[in-house]
Amino acid sequence: VKLTRRQFLQASGLTIAALSLERLAVAIPSAAEERALPEIPPYRAWEDLYRQKWAWDKVTKGTHCVDCYPGGCSWNVYSKDGVVWREEQAGRYPAVEPGVPDMNPRGCQKGGTFSRVMYGAERIKYPLKRIGPRGSGKWKRVSWDEALTEIADAMVTAMVEVGPESIVFEVGPGNAGIFQVLSLGRFAAILGATSLDVDGLIGDFNVGNYITFGKFQHCSSHDDWFHADLILIWHMNPLYTRIPEAHYITEARYKGAEVVSIAPDYNPSCIHADLYVPVEPGSDAALGLGMAHVIVAEKLYDARFVMEQTDLPLLVRKDTRKFLRASDIEAEGRDDQFYFLDATKGTVEKAPLATLDLGGVDPALEGRIRVRLRDGKEVEAVPAFSLLREHLEAYAPEKAAQMCGTPASLIRDLAHKVARKRTHILVGWNSNKYYHGDLMERAQCLVLALTGNWGKKGTGTRGWNECGDPKHIFGSRRTADPEEFATIEQIFAGLAEKIRAADPTLTDEMVAIERERLAPALWGAAPPAFYWYYHGGYREVWNRKEWHDPSMKRSFDEYFAEATAKNWWEALLEPAPERPPQVLIGAAGSTLRRTRGGYKMLLKNLWPKLKLVVTIDPRMSTTAMYSDIVLPVAWFYERPDFRFFTPHTTFNTFTDAAVPPLGESKTEWEICALLARKIGERAKARGLEEYAKRRRVPNGLIRLVAGSLGEMLTRLSENELFDRVLATLFPGRDIMTRRRRFDTLYDRYTFGGQLREGDLEKALELFVSDSVREGIYPAGTTLQTYRQEGIVRFVGLGKVDPVALNMACDIKPNETVNPLTWHTEKKIPYPTLTRRAQFYIDHDWFLEAGEALPTHKPNPKMGGNYPFRLTSGHQRWSIHSIWVVNKVVSHTHQGRPTLFMNPDDAKKKGIHDGDLVKVRNDFESFRAHVKLAPSARPGQLIMYHAWEPYQFPDWKSYDVLIPGMVKWLHLAGGYGHLRYWRWNWQPQQADRAIAVDVEPA
């Protein structure tokens, strides 16, 4: 008989003893069967406990599905009695290329202490509901049913009253296995909610690389670093951020490579370099352009590479400063057909659209020609290279040295090294976080282009790449029927055919990108900049002209209005200004910590609009503290999942459910399924049957079907149009209809009821089978293969995902991976406007800003006119904020947010080591303790990234004084590749080189 709580508490008679075990159980089943209780063993003292050999219940494979990049370290995870006790690097990476060191062991101190984080004090174990004001810390535990009911009610109200787009999903990478993303992404898409673009949220978009290549997600495998003769560590601190891979730098150096570290501060990676090159924060473009000057002036450039791979031989009109286009010359000429000046024949020749192969043309890099336009006007045109040469005059080393603080002799020396050597630039996600990071990266790319340093082993630059998975096909599934794969493949092929019908010269990569550009309206993606502008209060901040670059001629609002009026961000302005967000679902992202200035801006402006804030997270983040409902989620060793797949490691890594989720935690897979079901139930109880998605269908989609439906489209209402277009493009995929029924959400989420909340394991099996079918992993690979091996190496990257195609290379079984070889070896064009690596951007805004060519501009005074520059970087001790309060790791440093400051600066300010100081600007202030460090550059303050706001006085972290400016040029659109698609072209907030002052607190 089960006793009630009260009975348990009451005293019983003295003559009875009752044993009641709830939390402990008899360990040996046979003993339990044969006898009620086990024999009592002889016990003398505690030492007896340790005489028994400790044996694991099991050893499983694990990894950490957090936004550590590249991550994907395979670990052995040791568990016993439902507890993970330790982990150890699995060390099972086979050697890939003969003569190149293997990747073993992979793993750092964070991975090695994760079991302690998992059981750390910040772990959430039960669903919580706020009962005091937001942020008051007053919570009650609630049942899952209570929590889901409350969320479902708020969602149903939002869906019918405002539209499903007012439900905003911010899925962060803090708990991001593939199935976390797929679960939440699928659920959001089925609802018709808004999913904020993760790259725009975290600011990991390498803008300059994108402007140059039409993509930024290409990277070599890190074992390819070994092939470099010159490694430029430039905007990266690999000794902090690439601990498992840093050995390749050392090994390359043993082999004879030279290692150069370029940074404002003498950071921990500098001590492992042959040469340290100091540079003023944010002035790297001047350094790069100084090097380019030397390379051009001394004719050290690889002319053939420049002619073939870049836009620099393309002719530019002197009168308009725009490329000479076929539309200038011919009546029906294409707007994206450009011209060379043939040096041999002295004639104007069309640059081929379908290949980079120059054929019989001999493009001139210098010279000029007069061209008659179709209106009879005659204009002079010159190769872009000539303009570049003129432009670089301003960056002679002595002049560049004035701008970047690097000695002129060193600039020359570096230029000579790069021109001579097989060069790889190790760039992280630092450059792109500067306001003018695009210019810095464009300058880096220029140096590589001039010297022919990409598309071959040991060369190139890099960005985030997450591909090599079948998420497009798996995510498009309506059923778990393996054969549906073929149907979906056909739909993708049909779409590709329609896209290519408009332009047969498009490459597979371009087609895939164009297809991806149609996706946001279907799946709900949106760049967050508009959400912040409309709903987060950033409009006011971004209109502070004095915090922008002086070359911004008009107000931010004027640019914004032009961009939206011209429909450059068509169907992406969500949630729309007139339909403010109602429900925020934050999943392991912590928007109040992550959004630059977010703790100030979002709490003040966004939070009051939100009817419900939900956090789905394993840990009590600052944002969770300000939420209404907090749902505990299974962590990395408590669920089967895959780490993001990335060619950086070339192995896909699996993590297994070593133990059940702690407390009442559930997986995101299960949470979304239960919520989908609950929404159906709650809507039914309110007599509601359907709701309408209000997002409009983009013109790109309409154009695709216009040929088949013709004028009929123009007579349709917006509702009918949406469904008709989608029904044509996606036959039978009613998942994307405009009007949706509440009672089908669960069925849709669960693949027609075939993969229900308890079927995560089956879903993974299907996922693996899809990935094998797409040619990504070897035939015969199963979930069991992952379970045994922990890792499986790619054999391909997939045919559907544009991010896979962005690599533009084949995966070879016995070689390191180097991207872009399809361009350099197979002569396949780049996905840019000019179909070449593009250094000249003739968009009106770029011309107006003087940024048609890579140039240098000083940091704007973001925050006001103050003498210090606050910079940052990923820290050594944590991946974002996940390890920041872990005691084991925090005992290896000060264990608190620390501001690094140059001792000479400190002396002038009367600041001593360890002092609490106040850092302030016109936007906000924060307080932190100072660590005096001669490695910090004078005038520089360094606060490494991702401390939790609650670790600072008044919960004001260093993020709070970052105004979160976005560069106006990144609102540009309607131009070749300067158009949004997932993770790509969009504004993102700058957070480096913030203007501040510092004083004793």
Place this chain on the structure above:
Amino acid sequence: MTIEIANLRTGEEQATAARSRLYQVLANAFAFPDQELFEAIRDGTLAQSLAQIAASLPYPLPDAIRPQLREAGDSYVDFESEYVRLFDVGPAGPPCPLYGGVYAGDRMRTMEDATRFYNFFDLRIAPDLRELPDHITTELEFMHYLTFRETEARQQGHDPGSLLRAERDFLSRHLCRWVPRMRERLAKQTTLPFLPALVDFALAFFEADRAYASQAAEHCS
């Protein structure tokens, strides 16, 4: 699992049963409070129960039963919320976690030590509990088990030495080691009288019981 031993005859047997019973009641008192517990605190049921059992212990607990053991506030919601704030969640963790390992230098070592105790006596954490071995309720339940088995041994005329020594050591290495530290934090964190009073009662009991077990063990083989 529930097992009863009836017909406890000797004072020793009854006193041991009282010790076992008290650990069980405390495990329930420290567990997440439902409305029933809240009412039992406020109407004095819990305090009365503690007092009654304490009266049957083989040693006195002077001043342990205080009026504050009834003072859980007026509202269950506030009481629950205070429990969550103190013991469950907070920035960088709650201020006074109920996990012993948090107060030790090495959490894992503490959990391992507790698990070794459980395993030595052929126990393990209940698989569907999804709780950790160093939680106060688990540790109290283990003491409840040891003292129950001691009662059984005494009734059956077996030597309880192993059990007494294990009780002594488990208290020394766990409850008596970390609960005082938790109490120090609690003092700074809450104005609600009940919780500090409950911890004080528990601490007085742990210390007295450790002394008793230690002494009793010396008379065993």
